[in-house]
Amino acid sequence: MSPVLEISDFSVAYRTPSGDVRAVDHVSLSLHPGEVLGLAGESGSGKSTLVYGACRLLRPPAAITGGSVRYRGRRLAPAAGAAELLRLRPDQLRRLRWREIAIVFQSAMSALNPVLSVRDQITDVIHAHMEVSRADARDKAATLLDLVGIPRNRLRSYPHELSGGMRQRVMIAMALATEPEVVIMDEPTTALDVVVQRDILTQIAELRERLGFAVLFITHDLSLLLELADRIAVMYGGQLLEVAAAAQIKSEPAHPYTKGLLNSFPSLHGPRRDLAGIPGSPPDLRNLPPGCPFLPRCASGTDACRDVPMRLEPIATALDPSHVTACPFVLPDEVPA
Amino acid sequence: MTTTGNGVSPNGSGPDHGTPALEAVAISKDFRLGRGQILHAVRDVSFSLHSGGVVALVGESGSGKSTAARMLAGQERPTSGTIRLAGEPVSVSSHRAFRRYKSQVQYVFQDPFASLNPVHTVRYHLERPIRLHQIGPGGFGGMASPRKEIDLKRELDRLMEQVRLTPARDFLAKYPHELSGGQRQRVSFARGLAARPTVLLADEPVSMLDVSIRLEMLALLDDLRKRLRLALLYITHDIASARYFADEVLVMYAGQVVERGPAEEVTQQPRHPYTQLLIASAPDPDNLGSTLRTGNTTRRDKPVVGAADTGCPFNLRCPLADDRCRRENPALIQLSPTRSAACWRLDETGAGPSPSS
Numbered sequence: 001m002s003p004v005l006e007i008s009d010f011s012v013a014y015r016t017p018s019g020d021v022r023a024v025d026h027v028s029l030s031l032h033p034g035e036v037l038g039l040a041g042e043s044g045s046g047k048s049t050l051v052y053g054a055c056r057l058l059r060p061p062a063a064i065t066g067g068s069v070r071y072r073g074r075r076l077a078p079a080a081g082a083a084e085l086l087r088l089r090p091d092q093l094r095r096l097r098w099r100e101i102a103i104v105f106q107s108a109m110s111a112l113n114p115v116l117s118v119r120d121q122i123t124d125v126i127h128a129h130m131e132v133s134r135a136d137a138r139d140k141a142a143t144l145l146d147l148v149g150i151p152r153n154r155l156r157s158y159p160h161e162l163s164g165g166m167r168q169r170v171m172i173a174m175a176l177a178t179e180p181e182v183v184i185m186d187e188p189t190t191a192l193d194v195v196v197q198r199d200i201l202t203q204i205a206e207l208r209e210r211l212g213f214a215v216l217f218i219t220h221d222l223s224l225l226l227e228l229a230d231r232i233a234v235m236y237g238g239q240l241l242e243v244a245a246a247a248q249i250k251s252e253p254a255h256p257y258t259k260g261l262l263n264s265f266p267s268l269h270g271p272r273r274d275l276a277g278i279p280g281s282p283p284d285l286r287n288l289p290p291g292c293p294f295l296p297r298c299a300s301g302t303d304a305c306r307d308v309p310m311r312l313e314p315i316a317t318a319l320d321p322s323h324v325t326a327c328p329f330v331l332p333d334e335v336p337a
Numbered sequence: 338m339t340t341t342g343n344g345v346s347p348n349g350s351g352p353d354h355g356t357p358a359l360e361a362v363a364i365s366k367d368f369r370l371g372r373g374q375i376l377h378a379v380r381d382v383s384f385s386l387h388s389g390g391v392v393a394l395v396g397e398s399g400s401g402k403s404t405a406a407r408m409l410a411g412q413e414r415p416t417s418g419t420i421r422l423a424g425e426p427v428s429v430s431s432h433r434a435f436r437r438y439k440s441q442v443q444y445v446f447q448d449p450f451a452s453l454n455p456v457h458t459v460r461y462h463l464e465r466p467i468r469l470h471q472i473g474p475g476g477f478g479g480m481a482s483p484r485k486e487i488d489l490k491r492e493l494d495r496l497m498e499q500v501r502l503t504p505a506r507d508f509l510a511k512y513p514h515e516l517s518g519g520q521r522q523r524v525s526f527a528r529g530l531a532a533r534p535t536v537l538l539a540d541e542p543v544s545m546l547d548v549s550i551r552l553e554m555l556a557l558l559d560d561l562r563k564r565l566r567l568a569l570l571y572i573t574h575d576i577a578s579a580r581y582f583a584d585e586v587l588v589m590y591a592g593q594v595v596e597r598g599p600a601e602e603v604t605q606q607p608r609h610p611y612t613q614l615l616i617a618s619a620p621d622p623d624n625l626g627s628t629l630r631t632g633n634t635t636r637r638d639k640p641v642v643g644a645a646d647t648g649c650p651f652n653l654r655c656p657l658a659d660d661r662c663r664r665e666n667p668a669l670i671q672l673s674p675t676r677s678a679a680c681w682r683l684d685e686t687g688a689g690p691s692p693s694s
Contacts, residue, residue, distance in 0.1 A: 042547040043518075164398075193397035193574065198618040220548050226622040250622060264549050266581040268604055268619050275581065277552030281517040 002072055003030035004214050005054070005101070005182050006082070010067030012046075012053040015060065021285050023049040023062070025238040028312070031182060036208065036215040038229030038246070040222045040261070042282050046238040047218050051184055055101060056085060056093060073100045073181045099129045102175035106187040108167035112159040118145070118170055119155040122177055129178045144173040149203060165196040172200070176207065186218045201228060223265045226250050231322075234258050237283040237293025239310050244323035254315050254325040256301075257294045292327065300329065352390025352584055356424045358568035359386040359409060359442060359536045364418030366404050366592075378404040380592045381418070384585075386536055386568035391559070393571045393583035393600065395615070401592035402572050406538050409570065410444045411435055423535070440470040443529040447541040449521035453513040459502075460493065460509040462528050467492050470532035496527040499561060519550040526557070536568045537561075544575070555582050576615055580604040585675075588612045590651055591644035594669065598676030608678040608686050610655045649681065657682040 007029045013020040024046045031037050041047035052058050054069045070082035083096060105111040113121055122141040126132055132140070142152050148169040159167055168188055175183050185204075189197040205228075208215060217229060225232050226246050233243040234257065242255040253259045260278035267273065280297035289295055291306040298305070312324040366379040379401040386392055394402040407413045409420060411427075420427045422441055428434060446452035453462060467489060497505035500523040513521055522542065529537055539558065543551040559582060562569045571583055579586050580600050587597040588609065596609040607613045644650040649667055652658040661681050669677040680686060 042549060194618040194620075195397065195614055221620065222548070223622045224620040227620055261549060262622075264552050265622065266552075266575075266577040267622070268577045268580060268616055269621055269623055272581065272601070275552050277556070278549040279553065281519050281550065282547055284517075 003070075004033045004072055005031040005216070006068075006070045006072075007050070007054050008068045008070075010050065010054060010069060011065045012049050012058065012062055013065045014062050016286075018286075020065075022065075022288070023238050023285055024053060026067070026310070027235075027238075027240050028067075029233055029240065029243070031214050031216050033181070034208070034212050034214055035230045036205075036217055036228060038225035038232040039216060039218045039235060040220065040225055040232055041218075041235035042220055044282055044285060045235045046285075047235045048186060049238075050235070051186070051216060051218060054085065055097065055103070055184070056088075057103075071096065071100060071182075075100065075181070095129075098125065098175075098180065099178045100180055101182040101184065102178065102180040103184045103186065104168075104171045104175045104188045106190060108164070108171045109159065111171060112167060114159055117156050117158055118150075118162075121170070122174055125174050125177045140177065144177055145170075147176065147207065148173045165192055165200060168192060168200060169203075172204065172207075176211065176213075179211065179213075181213055182216065183213050184216045184218070187220070188217075190219065190221070222249075222261045223267075234261070237288055238285060239293060239326065240312055241294065241327065242323075242325040243312060244325075245320060248320050248323050252323075254323065255294075255327045256298045260297075302329065305329070352387040352568075353566070354387065357385035357421070358388045358423060359570075360384075360421040360424075361405070361409060362419040362421065364405065364408055364415040364420065366401075366408060366413060367416045377592050379408070379415075382587075382589075382592075382594050383418075384587055384594075384597070386570055388535065388566045388568050389562060390585070391562060391569045391571050391583045393573060393579035393586045394589060395573055395576045395579050395586055396589035397574060397615075399591075400589040402589050403540055404592075405589070406444070406540055406570060406572050409536075410442060410538050411438050412444075436470070440532045441534050442536040442538065443532055443534040445525050445529045445537060445539045445542050448545050449518060449525050450513075450545070452525055453521055455513050457512070458509065459511050459513075459516075459524050462524060463493055463496055463509075463531050464489065466528055466531035467496075492531075496531055499530060499565075500524070500527045500557065502527070518546050519554060522546060522554060523557070526561070530561070530565070534567070536570070538570045538572070540572045541574070542571070543578070544573070551578075558582075575619075576604060576612075577619055588615070593650060593666075593679065595651065595680070596676075596678040597669070598672070602676060608672065608676075608683055609651075609680050610657055610682070610686055611651045612678075613686065614654070649679075657685050 007027060010024060010027050011022065012024040013022050027050055039047045039051065049058065049062065053062065053064055064086060069085040071085055072082045076083060088096065119138065119141045122144060123137040126137040126140055142155060145152055145155060150166055150169055154162065162170065189200055192200070217225065219225060226249065229246050231243065232246050232249045234241050234255065236257050242258050249258060253262055263275055264277045266275060278297055283293050289306070291308050292310065295301045295305045308328055310326050312326055313328070314321055314324050361382060361384055363381050363383050364379060365381055368376045368378055370376055382405055384392055394405060396402045404413060408415050422438065427438060493509060494505045497503060497508060502508040502520065502523050516524065542558065543554045546554060555578065558569065561567060571579065573579055583600045585597065586600045586603045587594050588603065588611065589595065590611045596603060596607065596612045603612065604616060607616055645652045648663040648665055649655070649658070652662040655662065667679045667681050669679045670683060671677045
């Protein structure tokens with residue numbers, strides 16, 4: 001099955017007086033129809049810049065410096081093939097956005113308009129992207145609230161009258177208003193309490209089963225992705241370090257950074273493990289070392305890591321051919337003490 | 338009301354027994370909301386911080402954990418109840434008494450990006466509390482002679498070494514924007530330690546930091562409390578980190594402590610339905626056949642937020658709630674010398690996993 005969204009060799013730089021900061025550096029990533037792809041990374045890893053860049057939502061000083069982003073939706077005319085997002089005219093882009101690719105932003109309080117009621121915000125989206133009557137749009141808004149589990153009597157509420165969890169649900173309802181094929185979720189539950197988080201994520205999973213959209217889920221929380229995602233891509237210093245099925249990442253992480261991340265979460269279940277975390281600080285993109293960006297913090301790094309080209313390659317020993325990593329020196333796991 | 342008082346002897350190495358460094362005795366805080374409405378932010382909460390020990394206050398936003406800490410920090414006055422510092426009831430009514438109290442009890446804020454002043458260097462952030470608390474107010478304005486001679490440079494070096502920002506010289510001249518998030522939080526810790534306190538109140542000290550450096554920061558805090566015999570209050574929404582870091586865990590809901598006990602026992606055999614829900618809701622990397630993957634789950638018939646005004650505050654969300662739960666608010670019931678839970682249905686909650694998982 002061909003990917004619904006295919007990012008190839010994509011680069012974004014922030015233009016600064018002291019030179020370009022390469023926030024995303026030659027990244028290739030595909031999202032398949034109906035899957036949940038998790039994009040894991042710390043702050044400054046470039047995960048949001050990658051996704052917003054691919055949707056052309058960045059403003060100067062950010063500039064796309066190379067690559068391609070192809071979208072193949074079921075609703076596009078088959079003859080036209082894939083749409084190249086980086087070459088679309090503004091009017092074409094506007095037709096594609098939200099209708100085909102929708103985004104749920106992290107901060108619902110700042111993404112929602114404080115002076116519009118929930119219903120007005122949802123119908124606004126519907127009118128902007130679809131040809132429907134006023135009455136139909138209102139019906140649709142009510143149905144959408146049902147879908148995300150908000151009582152219909154909240155249609156006239158304003159954002160400040162809703163709890164944090166409800167606001168995030170409204171964001172999800174708005175993203176789904178136009179039945180998009182791709183839903184991008186940027187830390188949609190990070191600001192919420194764990195009980196509410198689980199409730200919303202379960203609901204997203206249900207909606208995906210029913211509506212069949214693909215999800216690109218951005219988060220810093222790898223433990224959440226292990227439970228939620230079909231595949232996981234790990235990003236660091238503007239580059240992808242590893243991509244594999246979630247089960248594969250859990251059982252056979254290849255890159256030392258992924259291993260370090262997995263060893264950074266206190267677990268509630270099972271015996272208490274010795275946790276190490278990762279020494280050092282996340283990289284400064286203005287001042288990246290040559291070669292592997294993780295080298296300064298890597299316990300198994302060697303001088304040779306300075307010269308390696310950063311490319312995702314299949315792992316010779318892995319059973320899963322889609323498991324790729326940028327670390328050419330994949331070492332066998334130490335036997336746990 | 339049954340409280341466990343100070344009879345708790347946490348597991349792990351080291352908390353002192355005897356007189357607690359800081360003790361909250363049945364503290365409560367009400368906020369007036371206007372129109373005669375009153376919010377009971379903290380209700381009748383008691384716990385003891387012992388030198389060298391860590392107590393975790395765990396709860397979701399609005400549970401009252403930060404308000405409890407602010408009362409201990411002297412930022413809010415309890416509506417009722419007593420705070421005892423080294424056994425003595427605390428009165429922070431006068432300016433001088435407040436300063437004396439603050440030199441013993443220090444607070445570390447959550448957000449190292451907001452809690453450091455961007456126009457001042459690291460040196461300024463650390464020198465100020467040293468002068469204020471160790472030298473005394475006379476030494477600050479330069480009007481009176483210092484009460485105590487302090488070798489400022491040695492004190493700064495000591496602080497920077499304690500939080501492992503070395504060599505100190507390199508970091509002291511820097512401004513907050515020149516530091517990473519982890520380094521900023523180390524400066525916050527150093528600032529908290531500058532007064533040579535006996536108690537450190539850490540309000541979500543790692544939740545704004547990147548995942549990969551959180552453990553290192555918690556390990557640093559752990560090391561500091563052992564080396565300096567600090568009594569540490571760790572406030573968090575992340576019960577998993579409390580399992581690894583705290584001796585005793587107190588779970589708060591709607592201003593009340595609903596369950597307390599040794600960290601490993603509370604997280605492995607939770608007895609209160611809310612604690613069970615909290616633990617079942619935490620992300621579980623081992624749960625690969627999760628309902629988050631399939632979405633196949635029974636529709637919930639209980640709200641996921643909200644506290645009841647009468648009866649047990651959790652009764653709206655509780656799968657076990659009966660008439661009594663809707664009528665009467667349960668007090669903490671002693672389960673063992675070190676554990677208690679506030680629930681009418683403890684016979685039903687067993688020691689097993691959560692009913693909702």
